[in-house]
Amino acid sequence: MKRFIAVFILPVVILSMAGVTSCKSCKNQEQKKFELDQVKTIENEIESNVYPLPTSAEVIKMLSDLDVGYIFGISNPVENTKKYFKNTARAINMGVFGADLSYATLYNMQQEVINYLDAIRSLAADLNMSQIYDATLYDRIKQNYDYKDRLVEVLTDAFDATYTYLSDNDQQPLALLVVGGAWVEGMYLTTHVSEAAYQVAGISKNLLEQKSSFEVYLEITKPYEDDPIVSEFVKKLDPIKKVYEGLDTSLTQKDIMDITKAMEEVRSLIVQ
Numbered sequence: 001m002k003r004f005i006a007v008f009i010l011p012v013v014i015l016s017m018a019g020v021t022s023c024k025s026c027k028n029q030e031q032k033k034f035e036l037d038q039v040k041t042i043e044n045e046i047e048s049n050v051y052p053l054p055t056s057a058e059v060i061k062m063l064s065d066l067d068v069g070y071i072f073g074i075s076n077p078v079e080n081t082k083k084y085f086k087n088t089a090r091a092i093n094m095g096v097f098g099a100d101l102s103y104a105t106l107y108n109m110q111q112e113v114i115n116y117l118d119a120i121r122s123l124a125a126d127l128n129m130s131q132i133y134d135a136t137l138y139d140r141i142k143q144n145y146d147y148k149d150r151l152v153e154v155l156t157d158a159f160d161a162t163y164t165y166l167s168d169n170d171q172q173p174l175a176l177l178v179v180g181g182a183w184v185e186g187m188y189l190t191t192h193v194s195e196a197a198y199q200v201a202g203i204s205k206n207l208l209e210q211k212s213s214f215e216v217y218l219e220i221t222k223p224y225e226d227d228p229i230v231s232e233f234v235k236k237l238d239p240i241k242k243v244y245e246g247l248d249t250s251l252t253q254k255d256i257m258d259i260t261k262a263m264e265e266v267r268s269l270i271v272q
Contacts, residue, residue, distance in 0.1 A: 095181025
């Protein structure tokens with residue numbers, strides 16, 4: 001997966017170039033600066049094509065590992081696909097449906113998997129990304145139904161390919177919307193796996209771990225804060241931001257209820 005490739009490759013590249021610099025002490029400062037700029041360029045190129053957060057598949061796997069049963073009706077209905085006419089709504093809900101697909105897949109809900117793959121294919125076609133969600137993806141899912149770790153890899157590859165495609169085609173704002181939509185839906189599912197999520201052992205840890213992911217997401221959107229579609233989406237996340245800003249290193253029952261309420265509010269704005 002590209003995130004892990006970047007983590008290992010970047011230090012190697014940096015150390016290699018540093019080694020070249022150290023062994024040729026005669027290089028002047030201008031040459032050294034040139035080499036550092038090269039490293040920065042490589043770093044930027046890699047990071048711009050790497051899915052920046054844990055994917056919803058990875059988040060949902062944590063959820064399924066808690067042995068919480070699948071709940072029908074909490075995912076975004078596939079019929080909503082017909083309502084998304086703008087590319088911004090398509091991108092956001094492509095991320096939402098990606099999380100719903102992960103939820104159905106990791107709980108082995110085969111008809112739901114088919115339904116959400118169809119919904120994603122429809123949005124992908126509208127965004128000229130049909131090649132990512134072709135029939136081979138479903139085949140790979142079917143082949144690995146009994147192996148959660150492999151399913152996470154299959155789904156994560158699809159998320160990576162989506163993000164990379166949009167980034168490579170100068171559509172980074174839409175790529176950020178896909179990521180944001182997937183994160184919101186993953187959190188929504190996490191807070192709605194039970195009528196009393198705060199009573200489920202492990203939910204608190206999961207929600208706290210996602211605080212850092214949320215902070216990373218806000219950070220990577222900053223370079224695009226003047227882009228209207230990104231700024232509009234980030235503004236919708238304000239209820240989550242306010243809740244997370246007041247959290248400590250552990251969550252109370254009230255904290256979890258506040259997060260749940262914030263997720264409901266934000267999610268209602270993006271799935272409409």
